[in-house]
Amino acid sequence: MTSRRNIASGVLAAAAAIAASEALAALLSLRESPVLAVGQSVIRLTPGPLAEAIIGVVGQADKPLAIGSVVLAIIALGAVVGGWWLTHRVWAFGLVTLLVGLTSAAVLSRPYGGAAGVFTSLAAGVVVLGVLELLLQERDHQQADLARRSFLRTFAIITVATVFIGAAGQVLASRHRRREAVERARASLKLPSRTSASPVGTDFEIPDQDPWLTTNRDFYRIDTALSPPLIDPAEWSLRIHGLVDKELTLTYQDLLDRGLEDAWITICCVSNPVGGDLIGNTVWGGVSIKAILDEVGIQSGADALLSTSDDGWTCGTPLEALTDGRNALLALTMNGEPLPIPHGFPVRQVVPGLYGYVSATKWVVDWEVTRFADFEAYWTQRGWGERGPVKTESRIDVPRGGIADVGTTTVAGVAWAQGVGISGVEVRVDEGPWQKAKLAEVPNVDTWVQWTYDWDATAGDHTIEARATNADGEPQTSARADVLPDGATGYPGVSVTVG
Incomplete structure (x- = not known):
């Protein structure tokens, strides 16, 4: 009983x-709480x-999982501390000290870390x-019943206080100044x-198929920020330095004064599996990156742009992709409104044409024109x-659910080869002959294209596959490859039962 009581006490203490730390972090208006700092580490x-x-x-x-894992780890270590409290007090103090030290180190490793975060830890x-x-507390064993009642009363009070403080912290965090x-x-x-709105002819409006235009709400999000950086545009600036003839610092107003251009662009995550949904298409408004670099x-010898996010994430982009005339943008808007945080x-x-991990830096604050030989960015280090x-790829969206009726059935999906464009999509059933699908219209080569096949x-049971061919005549490869190291490949396939 004593052991269970000690472990329960440790769990409650954690x-x-x-x-308390979340509430204090919110009260002090910290950019990141210690829990988030540990999660980022x-x-x-x-x-x-x-x-x-x-x-x-x-x-x-992934982000709720990361935060939840940190919380569960802290709770588990709290259980260990509670188990040691009466029998190995020195070890218990040592583990708490170690955890505070590691948490403080995590706080200080972050761009927003400082004394207030260490104090919270x-x-x-x-x-x-x-x-x-x-x-x-050690109690006289002759008063065991009284001690048990006292423990339960104190445990209940602390539990209520923990719930109250935790809820108050969430309210404070939601009202973060x-x-x-x-x-x-x-x-x-x-x-x-x-x-x-979607340009005319781009969306077949087939039931159950994802629309050609991805709304801001539905657009995929994959990044390393557990809590998105909060940047006032009046305080934002972009420093441009490195192998350049002249250094330059741009403000948000500087970008507005240059004028914004709109461009329909599909972007895709390198973690997108064959047939996956880590891809989206919308209209972006921004300033030409090429114009800024011009x-x-x-300087001679430069072949990369190392961009850094406000939270310290880094990304290496080939300069060629930023200066070859494609619609590479410093974007300020997404589907006609200021970028969502x-x-x-x-x-x-x-x-366009590059996976996000080498191009799509969010909350960007620093550009260094450099050489690939002189650095490794966040994901290339891993x-x-x-x-x-980006590879030439396709996806089958319809039929969904693996069930279809006998007779004419719509097979539909999307295909993409940003920067090149799609010239055709073919469909085959049960490894039979490839059949040509119908393509929708597109405004440029930087977006995905919808396709459909009757x-x-x-x-019976059937397998449907698709393959795309880009505008250079290069077909999508059938070779299966994992997303590592530079994107998945293979034909997308779905199993369908017709009855």
Whole structure:
């Protein structure tokens, strides 16, 4: 009984510490709480193959999983501390001290870290010790019944206090002064961009097929930020330096003064499996990256742009892809409105034809013109390819659910080869002959294209596959490859039961 009581006390002490640190972080208006800082450190230290395996399983639920894992680990260590409290007090103190030290180090490793974050970590450690001292005081065994009642009463009081403080912390966090200021600033922007409907002929409007235009709400999000950076556009700037003829610092207003251009662009995550949904298409509004690089002047020998996010994430992009005339943008708008905060507000990069990990830096604040030989960016350090060109790919969206009726059945999907364009899509059933699908219209070569094929479905179980051919005449490869190191390949296939 004593052992279970001690472990329960440790669990409660850890929970109380988490609640107190989150509430204190919100009260102090910290950009990141200690829990988030630890979570970011875990993400940074996770090997690339493991990170990819996790994304492959949980997809866009990776961030709640990361935070939940940190919380569960703290709770488990709290249980260990509670178990040691009466019998190995020195070890218990040592483990708490170690955890506070590691948490403080995680806080200080972050771009937003500082003394206030360390203080919050120390306060959490004090809460753990205080709760355990209250719950697990040595008591006279002759008064066991009285001691048990006292323990249960104290345990209940601390539990209620933990829930209250935790809830208060969430309320404070939702009313974070900086978050509210940034959201007000975003809402007040009147940008010279428009919300655009899908161009005529781009969307077949087939039931159950994803629309050609991906809404901001439905657009995929894969990044390493557990809490998106909160940047007031009035405080944002982009420093451009390195192998350039002249250094330059741009403000948000500088970009607006240059004028925004709109471009329909599909972007895709390198973690997108064959037939996956980590891809989206919308209209972006921004400033030409090429024009900015032409202005600063690129020196001989430079072949890469190392961009850095406000939260420290880095990305290496081939200069060729930024200067060859494609619609590479510093984007300020997404589907006609200021970028949503999770998608990079106030400014992000959008580069057609490259996977996001080598191009699509969100919350970008620094550009260094350099050479690939002189650096390794975040994901290339973890085993991904250096340049990341998007491959010619297709996806089958319809029929959904693996069931179809006998007779004419619509098979439909999308295909993409950004920067080149799609010239055709073919469909085959049960490894039979390839049949030509009908393509929708597209405004440029940088977007995906919808396709459809009428299949005369017969009763039974069938396998449907698709393949695309790009505008250079290069067909989608049938060779199966994992997303590592530079994107998945293979024909998409679906199994369908017709009856």
